[in-house]
Amino acid sequence: MTDLAHIRNFSIVAHIDHGKSTLADRLIQLTGTVAERDMQEQMLDSMDIERERGITIKANTVRIEYPAQDGETYVLNLIDTPGHVDFAYEVARSMHAVEGSLLVVDATQGVEAQTLANVYTAIAADHEIVPVLNKVDLPAAEPDRVKEQIEDVIGIDSQDACLISAKTGVGIPDVLEAIVKRLPAPKEGDRNAPLKAMLVDSKYDQYLGVICIVRIIDGVLKKGDRIRMMKTGGIYDVDDVGVYRPAMTHVKELGPGEIGYLNASIKQVRDTRVGDTITHEKKPCEKALPGFKPSVPVVFCGLFPVDANDFEDMRDAIEKLALNDASFTFEMETSAALGFGFRCGFLGLLHLEVIRDRLEREYNIELITTAPSVIYHLFTKDGEQRDLHNPADMPDMSTVDHIEEPRIKATIMVPDEFLGDVLKLCQERRGIQMDLTYVGGRAMTVYDLPLNEVVFDFYDRLKSVSRGYASFDYEMIGYREDNLVKMSILVNDEPVDALAMMVHRDRAEMRGRAMCEKLKELIPRHMFKIPIQAAIGGKVIARETLSAMRKDVTAKCYGGDATRKKKLLEKQKAGKKKMRQFGKVEIPQEAFISALKMDG
């Protein structure tokens, strides 16, 4: 239990890869929170997939103790947040639990799209912001230019920005001092008032069940307390309370201003709602906290097991993953082409990849992923409205009055020399330019774009046309009507439902042609020639022909070769179980995703 004046709670925010997790490492290290021999790089990124990709996906909380230059020891609760736009809601949510932010900016890159987005969120959360210029060890670092940029673009004073290298440790003591001196202590908090705590996050632990991360506003939380979640109404007995150092460490109690965890034998993450208010069952607080906006999935796709026999295992795996991640949704789906699977909703493409990777790796299930799609609003002629998650479910056009699609506001920052290509890309993707300004030698443009043009490969394309220099952030801005149609793909005259997609009528020919060309490369030659067509309704708008295989025969086959050839055929027999047959044609699984990638 620490008095409020000696507590500092803050989040570390930045654009992707600007060094948040590395800075967290140094803070942990310099305060001796973890023994030197137990240190590892980006130690808070504990999931396999985080370590492998070198990115943060889940926000993490750590308590460190810092004996400051003023002779007092402070308790610092830091939250390391993810940088990727898919997980922006984690950043916003973390900010609600703390009073200040360290805004890390890579001094070789400068202000990027997520830097801006984070600043706006921090300002909305009423945060004190300390700018930290990182990577000054690199020769390409330009701290002065970046300082200027921060003042110009963001409008915050960067006079006292900390200049650091999270890698070498230069400047870290200044960061610690700045935290204590410049970030505010928690404002209010009455130890004797009824318990009022914010549920900041909840995660699933294989051994302990659901662990809740909480920020205490008023009152005291102890082991043995009977608590109530004010929104969900759930009542639980607290088995344990503690803090992360970063290992889970039991404490006797958590008091006002403190951040820690509680464990109360909650079964599923879904039983809790982040942003909920936790209070004592017997002596509740009067008013609940305002809560957070729930995260909503925006990208949908079908996931099917390559081997149809894996369906039940896949169901188990998805349910287990959902225990840990309330932000992804799933429901069963059947496809004429792919059999049984699930239609899943994600926060974005990275989130999709993460879930798919985990299913494949942790549960050993090979998956076919269908084209990502968004939720359309369908308005039928008889005045009804419904959501369309899957192009395959599109009813006959004659019954449809009009269709609305989700739009986003995209902010893109890019060096001037690549601006032309970036604008071209946005234009091609049906973007409407809303703003274009120059800030510190970089262009910043804001576009109103249809989400469906962005979900698939926009980010990759943006990176490639800007040689990696453009950065991108987006938020949803609502629905708007447009001339949208369902484009079907026919392989050997049979429609393949899993390849169907919604497109803008004006872009249909171009997309159709690109799809047919790609499929022609991806489908192996068969014994017969295969027409590949794109069609809208009954009308073919693009067509390619995959010519027939010409030669596939073993030149020599004598007495010793019978065994070898037999084994080969037996292997193919086993492999065939995993292949998907569409009429007479076999389509390799990677085709479902690769066919959608547009190169130009």
Added chain:
Amino acid sequence: MAEDWQNGGFGLYIHWPWCQSKCPYCDFNSHVAAFIDQDRWAAAYVAEIERMAALTGPRVLNSVFFGGGTPSLMAPETVDAVLTAVRRAWPLANDLEVTLEANPGSVEAGRFRGYAQAGVNRVSMGIQALNNRDLRRLGRLHSVEEARAAFDIARAQFDRVSFDLIYARQDQTLHDWRSELTEALEMAVDHLSMYQLTIEPGTAFGDRFARGGLHGLPDEDISADMYDLTQDLCGEAGLLNYEVSNHARPGAESRHNLVYWRYGDYVGIGPGAHGRVTLDGVKHATEAERIPGKWLENLSIHGKSESWEVLDGTEQALEMLLMGMRLGEGIDPARFAALNGAPLNPNAIDRLTEMGMLKPGPRLIATQQGRVLLNAVLRELVVE
């Protein structure tokens, strides 16, 4: 009741594992050695023949084949010792075929008379190419001129002489192949084997190819055109394509290889040799130790070197199918059904017939188009 192997007859394969040098494309079990103890090899083959004959019991032997490696490096005495043992071991068919694979060097040609005297009545010569640039690229030690000379000597010595060519080589055009094939057909007696170059893993070509080298190999379309041209020109010359890569005047087919393709029984002797032997109505696959030194050693220590594996009906049916479909005469579907316990999928047969891959009729026969796509046809037939 007759046993299934009798549909194909009975042959003996003798593997001679030695060559003068290793060709870069070759994945046969062939090795280079400074010294070969011919007497020891002869004794080993003879002992093996006696042991196998004791297992099979008396059966009419239709053919003997000396393959390699380079059997024309065998001393005529070694060949003689083997054939003498063969005559003691099994009753011989009246038209017993005895083939020896020969390389077309001058040294080898000198031994042809000795082979003929020992009982060899057919020679299959590895000429491979009819131009010197390509022979060098294929790593061959002989020139076209030497090959032609050796071939003439062989013709004088043996009634039946065949030769092998490898085509679809680096930088070879359809036009090049047409003129080379025309020359080959002028040389040919009554049998020709023509193999499209296959890049085998584990060979020098295989390694080069895997590293992105070995440029100028014809693509699928050109190889297919070359194959078609080969069938057409051979057909016009009266050499029928009785097997995927083999052409003969009717009656001049390799009887030994027909034993394989008709899925008969064959005893395989020598390093790495495979056999198919029916004992008490049960068909077995045998496979001998590959390394020549170990093969000899196993024989002297354990009296044998090969493994035995029982083939069940399904496996036999599959092997019979994939060998038999290579032939112009195809297979009898009833034979497949009897071995397999169930017939081939009639839908697959219908589909393939409709596509023009199989000929309609009681026997299962690949059309010329089906033959070039045989692997795909077989997949379709057996993989449901």
